[in-house]
Structure formats: structure tokens, C-alpha cells
Amino acid sequence: CVCALLHTPLSCLFPSDLAGVRERTLIAVKPDGVQRRLVGQIIQRFELRGFKLVGLKMLQVSEDLLSRHYSQLTGKPFYPDLVKYMTSGPVVVMVWEGYNAVQTSRAMVGLTNPADAQAGTVRGDFSIHVSRNVVHASDSPEGAQKEIQLWFQGQELLNWDCCYHNITCE
Numbered sequence: 315c316v317c318a319l320l321h322t323p324l325s326c327l328f329p330s331d332l333a334g335v336r337e338r339t340l341i342a343v344k345p346d347g348v349q350r351r352l353v354g355q356i357i358q359r360f361e362l363r364g365f366k367l368v369g370l371k372m373l374q375v376s377e378d379l380l381s382r383h384y385s386q387l388t389g390k391p392f393y394p395d396l397v398k399y400m401t402s403g404p405v406v407v408m409v410w411e412g413y414n415a416v417q418t419s420r421a422m423v424g425l426t427n428p429a430d431a432q433a434g435t436v437r438g439d440f441s442i443h444v445s446r447n448v449v450h451a452s453d454s455p456e457g458a459q460k461e462i463q464l465w466f467q468g469q470e471l472l473n474w475d476c477c478y479h480n481i482t483c484e
């Protein structure tokens with residue numbers, strides 16, 4: 315591929331004018347995922363699928379941040395438990411970039427209730443109950459934009475291309 319010589323191999327597959335090629339989504343490993351040492355496996359799935367990590371941090375979530383993140387759920391009966399769960403330990407929050415990142419990530423994460431999530435999805439492989447479902451993924455491109463702005467400062471997200479250290483870089 316001639317693009318490999320230009321240090322932009324992915325542009326062979328995804329011309330830069332193709333809509334959605336630089337779509338970003340917010341993925342968070344929830345406290346149960348961190349406590350069960352699932353962070354590495356979850357990151358690996360996104361790397362192997364072909365997405366690019368552009369932001370990553372670990373933090374203890376505040377109730378204020380949670381109420382803004384889950385603003386549509388604050389009136390639900392399970393919301394107090396959701397707050398307890400999400401503040402029970404640190405979360406690892408990430409921004410992944412790539413073609414159709416939001417929709418593909420939702421498919422990789424699986425349905426909200428692990429009982430309905432297919433094997434092969436993160437929730438289908440690693441969880442059994444809706445209240446402890448290991449991971450969060452934005453559910454729409456608009457939602458992703460809002461969530462990324464909520465969780466990350468602009469300078470915490472990096473635009474990077476392959477440095478071409480060697481022939482196995484991409």
C-alpha cells in the first residue's frame with residue numbers, strides 16, 4: 315500500500331473525508347471492572363478491534379459528575395444504588411477513536427443487562443447482573459461528545475499518528 319510509505323497507512327482503508335472516520339466515544343471501566351482486574355482485557359479488545367486510544371485516566375468519581383453523566387437516570391428507583399456502585403472505587407475512563415466508534419463500541423460492550431448480552435461482548439463475558447455490568451459506552455455520537463467534554467479537559471486528549479518506529483507500527 316502506497317500509504318504505508320507516507321506514514322499514514324490507515325488512510326488506505328479510510329480516506330480522511332469519509333464520514334465518521336475520526337468518531338470518538340467514551341468508554342469507562344466501572345469500579346467492579348477495576349476491582350476484578352479487567353482493565354487490561356477491556357483495553358485490549360478495543361486495541362485489537364482497531365480503535366485508537368486518545369485519552370485515558372483513572373479517577374474516583376464524584377456524585378456531582380455522576381449526576382451530570384447519568385442526568386436522565388436520576389429519577390430512577392435504582393439511581394441511589396447506581397451512585398453507590400459508581401463511587402465504590404476508581405473508574406478508568408477512556409476515549410477511543412475510529413470509524414463508527416460509537417456504534418461498534420456499543421456492540422462490543424453488549425446490552426445493558428448482562429442476561430441479554432451476547433457471549434463475546436464485554437458484558438456477556440464478564441458480568442451477570444445489570445447493576446454491576448463492568449463497563450460504560452456512549453450510546454450516540456451526540457451523547458459521546460457531551461460525555462467526553464464532561465469527563466476530559468481538551469488537553470487530555472491527544473491527536474496522534476503512527477510514529478513509524480518500525481515496520482510493525484501499524
Ligand code: ADP
Pocket residue numbers: 387392396425426444445446447449450451453
Ligand atoms: P447503558 O449503560 O447500557 O447505556 P443505561 O444508560 O440505561 O444503560 O443505564 C446506565 C447504568 O445504570 C447501567 O449500565 C447499569 O449500571 C445501571 N442500570 C440500568 N438499569 C438498571 C436496573 N434496572 N437496575 C440496576 N441498575 C441499572
